[in-house]
Amino acid sequence: MAAHLVPWRTAWDAALYGDDGFFRTSRPADHFRTSAHVGTFAVAVAELARRTGAATVVDLGAGGGELLTALHGLLPGVDLVGVEIAPRPPTLPADVAWTSALPERVTGLVVANEWLDNLPCTVVERDDDGVDREVLVDPATGEEALGDVHDPGWTRRWWTPGAAGERSEDGAPRDAAWADVVARVDGVAVAIDYGHLAGDRPPFGTLRSYLDGHEVDVRPDGSRDVTAHVAVDSVAAAVGGRLVRQRDALFELGVDGARPPIDLARSDPSAYVRALSRAGEAAELTARGGLGDFWWIVTDTRHGTLTA
Ligand SMILES: C[S@@+](CC[C@H](N)C(=O)[O-])C[C@H]1O[C@@H](n2cnc3c(N)ncnc32)[C@H](O)[C@@H]1O
Known part of the structure; x- marks a missing residue:
């Protein structure tokens, strides 16, 4: 059968967000693990909300609501809002709000964890004559x-x-999307x-697919995640944001992987076990070669000073 070729960006958008798109029918946590699935991440976000006096915390691309559920116990009195195209998790x-559209204005803190990497962009490849061309794909086969x-x-x-x-992934739509968020x-x-x-x-781009916890062949057919790493310096420049590695952001917010003193194991064994578990989570969130390498793009629209 002849290939049905469309621009990558079009296929990617339909694959994730079309009527039967991957994120309308799947829970991210069933397919990959993010910081939002690690309880201690919420401790850092809550601390950032407290330090910046946020009356509202919006989780953009809230997935299965894991971050908001954890924040609920940490931020009494703060309005929590999930923005997500998937249905509200049961x-x-x-008292956590759930909506499919970002509010016109947000007074407080907006967090978008692993949202930008799923925003489709144009895939570009240099041809044999040195001309950069848009890459087309057959959604059914990946050809x-x-x-x-x-x-x-x-x-x-x-x-x-x-x-x-060689390839690149044109980040203009991501820069524009994040600038639109920050402007609100x-x-x-x-x-x-x-x-x-x-x-x-x-040099050859970063398109990837994940399914059921594994990396699989890249294919925008709706059966799997499609993602590409973010040109974070470009996004930061678009919004005047500060770039900081997650391990440094969490350290600034008081989360580190230090183990509790062994004496605590004798004086208060259950507190020791809890502290050990928090230290293990902090180590996962700050690991080199893992979640600790993630970038935080932080913009303070009130002060221009950058808080993390
Ligand atoms: C990779 S998942 C991350 C989920 C969650 N933040 C986490 O860290 O586990 C990206 C999520 O963003 C959601 N999403 C993407 N674009 C969106 C949009 N324009 N409005 C609302 N949700 C969106 C997807 O449905 C998906 O659940």
């Missing part, structure tokens, strides 16, 4: 071909493929994701 506390010449507006500044066969916030906005910086871009 176990979410009743690819090169299409029209790509408008180099974003790629020229941030990520140009180097040689024939009176307070602090934090996007948290895996990413790369100019000078260290992966």
Whole structure:
């Protein structure tokens, strides 16, 4: 059968957010583990909310509501809102709001953990004549071909493929999407994701798919996650954000992986076990080569000073 080729960005969008799209029918936690699934992450977000006096905390791309459920016990009196295209999780506390659209204005803190990496972008490849072209894909098979010449507006500044066969992922839609979020916030906005910086871009791009906890063949057919690392320096420049590694952000917020003193095991064994569990979670969240390498893009729209 002849391939049915469409631009990658179009296929990706339908695969995740179409009527039967992956995120309309799947719970992220069933397929991959994020910081939001590690309880101590909420301790850091709650501390950031307290330090910045947030009356409201919005979790953009709230997935299964894990972060909000944990925040519910940590931030009494603070309004909690999940923004998510998937249905409201049945176990979410009743006084946590759940909506599919970001509010026009947010006074407080907006957190978007692993949201930007799922925003579709144009995939670009340099052809044998040195011309950068949009990559097309057959959603059913993942088969690819090169299409029209790509408008180099974003790629020229941030990520140009180097040689024939090399690729980039045009981050302009992500920059615009995050700028739109930040423009609505009176307070602090934090996007948290895996990413790369100019000078260290992966030459063949970063498109990946995950399913049931495993990396699988990349295919935008709705059966699996489709993601690409974020050009975090470009997003930060679009909003005047501060870039900080997650391990450093958590340290600033008082979360580190130090083990509790062994004396506590004798004086208060259950407190020791709880502290040990928190230390284990903190170690996971700050690990090199893992979640600790994630980037926080932090923007304080009130003070221009950057708080983490
Ligand atoms: C990778 S998951 C991350 C979920 C959660 N933040 C976590 O860390 O586990 C990305 C989520 O963003 C949601 N999402 C993407 N675009 C969205 C949009 N425009 N509005 C609401 N939710 C969106 C998806 O449905 C998906 O649940």
